[in-house]
Amino acid sequence: MILNEIQKQEIADYVKSVTRYRETYNEVYDHVLSALEQEAQDSFHLSLAEEVINTDFGGLKQILEEEENTRQGLYGSFSRMLKQEMLNTFRFPAVLHNLSLLSLGLMFYFGEANSEAIVSMTIIGTLIALLIPLLLFVYKSYIRDRRQAKPSISNYALRYNALFGLNTATCVFYLCFAWDAMIALEPGILVAIMWTAYFFSSIFLRAFMKMYNSALKLKLR
Amino acid sequence: MSINSDLFKGTLSTILLNLLEQHGKMYGYEITQKVKAITDGGFNLKEGALYPALHKLEAEGLVETSSEMVDGRMRKYYELSSDGQTAALNKMEEARAFIKSLQLLLNLKPALQ
Known part of the structure; x- marks a missing residue:
């Protein structure tokens, strides 16, 4: 026909x-x-x-079921990929970036840990590192795909993985840094936690970018 | 004669991996037609069995996909990944052993080597 x-x-x-x-x-x-x-x-x-x-x-019901299964499957595989990429940053040669970051953190911590400017810059750096994956998701979903009639099935997996860092940071904030924080810690320990958050936000960002570039670009066409 | 599709359950991934191994890059409808042609219409990939199986193989990393614009529409092609090529060989070995056992069990005349 x-x-x-x-x-x-x-x-x-x-x-x-x-x-x-x-x-x-x-x-x-x-x-x-x-x-x-x-x-x-x-x-x-x-x-x-x-x-x-x-x-x-x-039939139609089967199509919807399959969409749901694929959506969940993609979320699982992207999450696994992200975790793997995070672990890969502890392998050579990526571990060199971690070591240099760690040395920098330790140098500042034991040098001028309480300097207000350094603390503020660390917080801003952490926030930027955690926001970039989210901005990438917003760009992909609402700007790059704005003319598409339907959303991509990968957006769901991308959104939750992009939010992972920010969600973790929010938990840490309410646990240790908020006015009515659940755990009362000494200022020195809080600074150490903040440096740790900075260190892991860098790992998260690098892992997310690698995952996005290697796998998502292929699947998000 | 149409074959009861229940008999193929459990071997669908083997069939798909083997088809992709033999024919390279294929799209969904092409796979259904190839299966139909090979089995002389005896086995039809129907009732939503094909795509869930393909998507499962893709999620497992055994199959890779690419999309191309064909006649003004987007067509998704499936092909074996390097892991998929190994899996295809292993699955075929499993299938041969299974068929051999089945022949012995059902006292069938061997038709496959």
Whole structure:
């Protein structure tokens, strides 16, 4: 069957209405069109597309279930990748960056740990490091993909992994630094915790960027 | 004769890995048609079995994907990763051993070497 542009648009609109994510839409649309193009009969009706979806995809419910499974699977694999990249920063040669950062931190800590300027800069540095993944997510989801009709299935996984650092920092803040902090610690220990947060925010940022560049770019098309 | 698809359960990933190993880069609909052609219409990948299996292989890192614009629409291709190539060989070995046992169990005349 040769489909004209109006018929293709009709199929596209239908597939759009039964899928939640761009990747699923592309896959189902391509499959349905490929199947209908092989059909022997000439007369087109949308029920033919519905039939392909029912027989080849197991129906609409099955498509939604599969989207949910893929979404969860991607979240799991991105999280594993992020953790692995974080661990990789402790291997040679990436560990050299960690060591230089650690030396810098120790130098400042034992030198002028209580200097207000250094403490403020460390807090700002930590915040920037934790915000960059989030900004990357916002850029990808709302600026780069603004013309896309559907969101990417990877956005979910990206959002939660991007928020991981900020969520952890918020917990640490409420636990140790807030006015009514749950744990009362001495100023020297608080500075040490802050340096540790700075150190790990750097690890998180580097790991996130590596994960984003190596895997996400391929999956987020 | 159409074969009961339940008989293929558990071997779908082996079938997919083997197909990708033999034919390289393939897309979803192409895989269904290839299976249909090889089995002379005896086995149809229906009822949503194909894509969940492909996505599972992708999540396991055995299959890699790429997208291309074909006839004005985005087409997703699947191909074996380096881990997938090893897995395909192992799965085929497993399948051969299974078929051999099945032949003995059901007292079938050997048709496969």
